[in-house]
Amino acid sequence: QNIVYYDTVDSTQKIAHELSQKGAEEGTLVVADEQTGGRGRMARVWYSPKGTGIWMSIILRPNIPLQKTPQLTLLTAVALVEGIEEATGLSPTIKWPNDILINGKKAVGILTELEAEADQVHSVIIGIGINVNQQIDEFPEAIRNTATSIAIEKGEKIHRALIIQKFLERFEKWYTTYLEHGFKPIKLLWESYSISLNKTIHARTLSGTVVGKALGINEEGALLIETSEGKIEKVYSADIDIK
Numbered sequence: 125q126n127i128v129y130y131d132t133v134d135s136t137q138k139i140a141h142e143l144s145q146k147g148a149e150e151g152t153l154v155v156a157d158e159q160t161g162g163r164g165r166m167a168r169v170w171y172s173p174k175g176t177g178i179w180m181s182i183i184l185r186p187n188i189p190l191q192k193t194p195q196l197t198l199l200t201a202v203a204l205v206e207g208i209e210e211a212t213g214l215s216p217t218i219k220w221p222n223d224i225l226i227n228g229k230k231a232v233g234i235l236t237e238l239e240a241e242a243d244q245v246h247s248v249i250i251g252i253g254i255n256v257n258q259q260i261d262e263f264p265e266a267i268r269n270t271a272t273s274i275a276i277e278k279g280e281k282i283h284r285a286l287i288i289q290k291f292l293e294r295f296e297k298w299y300t301t302y303l304e305h306g307f308k309p310i311k312l313l314w315e316s317y318s319i320s321l322n323k324t325i326h327a328r329t330l331s332g333t334v335v336g337k338a339l340g341i342n343e344e345g346a347l348l349i350e351t352s353e354g355k356i357e358k359v360y361s362a363d364i365d366i367k
């Protein structure tokens with residue numbers, strides 16, 4: 125596997141897109157010690173200070189149709205839960221679609237971006253931000269109540285390389301399984317790590333809010349929500365609040 129390391133970049137996503145355009149091989153990993161323009165989902169900023177977190181992007185070239193790419197985000201979440209658990213002994217959980225929480229606070233974010241033509245995926249860039257060694261007063265005030273780091277939850281600092289290594293082992297295993305056997309085995313694991321299931325949630329989508337009970341995910345990775353009228357809604361992209 126190719127690992128490309130930088131001290132400071134604007135965003136590892138941007139670098140990964142550039143490398144991908146130049147034909148970088150599948151599995152290429154871009155890691156940076158600091159990002160000056162870290163991007164989150166929904167055009168948000170991802171705070172990426174020097175030396176305390178893991179800011180990385182993976183280039184994948186799966187032979188799958190466009191509508192299956194959300195499965196890769198879910199697969200990445202499973203690998204992160206297991207990798208972090210192995211490296212730290214903590215028990216992270218997943219909040220659909222792509223937040224990893226530790227003791228109920230967000231420690232990891234995933235941002236999946238595509239390069240595609242018609243229905244064919246050219247490459248998938250999976251960006252991962254892991255808060256590892258920050259202390260609480262190092263977070264911007266706006267996220268201090270909702271964000272956490274592995275060090276805060278574990279009560280001690282931890283080597284970032286160990287987390288990357290454990291994550292990559294799990295990721296390789298589940299990605300290979302996925303290419304050989306499809307999404308089913310990963311779906312079951314994802315549901316077992318998810319905190320959102322069987323709870324009442326509010327899903328804020330671009331076209332409005334869906335309220336109901338989270339039943340699970342379908343083959344495509346969409347969240348299934350049962351409304352009070354008994355209707356089952358599929359949500360592909362949203363911010364969710366758990367009630």
Ligand code: BTN
Nearest residue numbers: 135162163164165180233251253
């Ligand atoms: C989220 O909004 O939860 C997703 C955050 C993703 C952050 C990571 S850090 C590495 C990669 N480079 C970026 O600019 N963003 C992703």
